[in-house]
Amino acid sequence: MEFNFLDFDVIKGEEIDLFLVNTVPGNKDKNWVPAYHFDIYLSGSSESIGKIDIRIGYNENLYYGGHIGYTVKEEFRGNHYAAKAVLLLKKVAHAHGMEKLIVTCNPDNIASRKTCEYVGANLVKIVDIPEYNDMYQRGEKEVCIYEWVLC
Template structure:
């Protein structure tokens, strides 16, 4: 069955908006699922202050890599923009009938851990990344696995 991307050109929030910059189809050979990629902007602006993506579906890779990835430019950190962007993605997850998502980060990434806590995600455990995983090859040996119930 072919995946259908839905219309999420702009997702508006109170302080920030998400502007769709691209969609990426899944790749069965690489075990990748389809994804939406957004710029994070201050409301009514088009200047990116960061980015966020959401991967749609479930597979073993997402346990370690997570469904959501985000980054906020250094000058804009400390305002909970990453967490607010995650909360805006609830609309995308809901539209694709996803009730829970994994959000992962490195154990020493305190800002990402606080983002997960801010959105109400629960830390399931800290796990070793398997040696055959791409993240392990890049030097990421452990991951915090958070579960976010987004319904």
């Protein structure tokens, strides 16, 4: 089945906006799903304060790697911008018929854990990453698995 990217060039929020940087098609050989990549901007600003992406679909890789990845520049942290960006991505997930998302982070990444809790995701468990997974091969050994049921 062919995947069609939808029109999400800009997603406006109250404090932040997401601007589409690129889309990445899935890769069956690597078990990758299609993804949208956005830069995060303060509303009305011309300087990116971070990045966020969303992966569309469900597979084992996403159980460990999650549907959403984000980073906020250090000088802008502490304002819930990552969580606000995650909440804006709900539109993308809904448009693709997704009812829940997995968000993962390292157990010692307290800021990301708080972001998951802020958006209403529930910690399912902390799991060991299998040795065959590319995250394990990059040095990751365990991950927190959060489930975010979209309303």
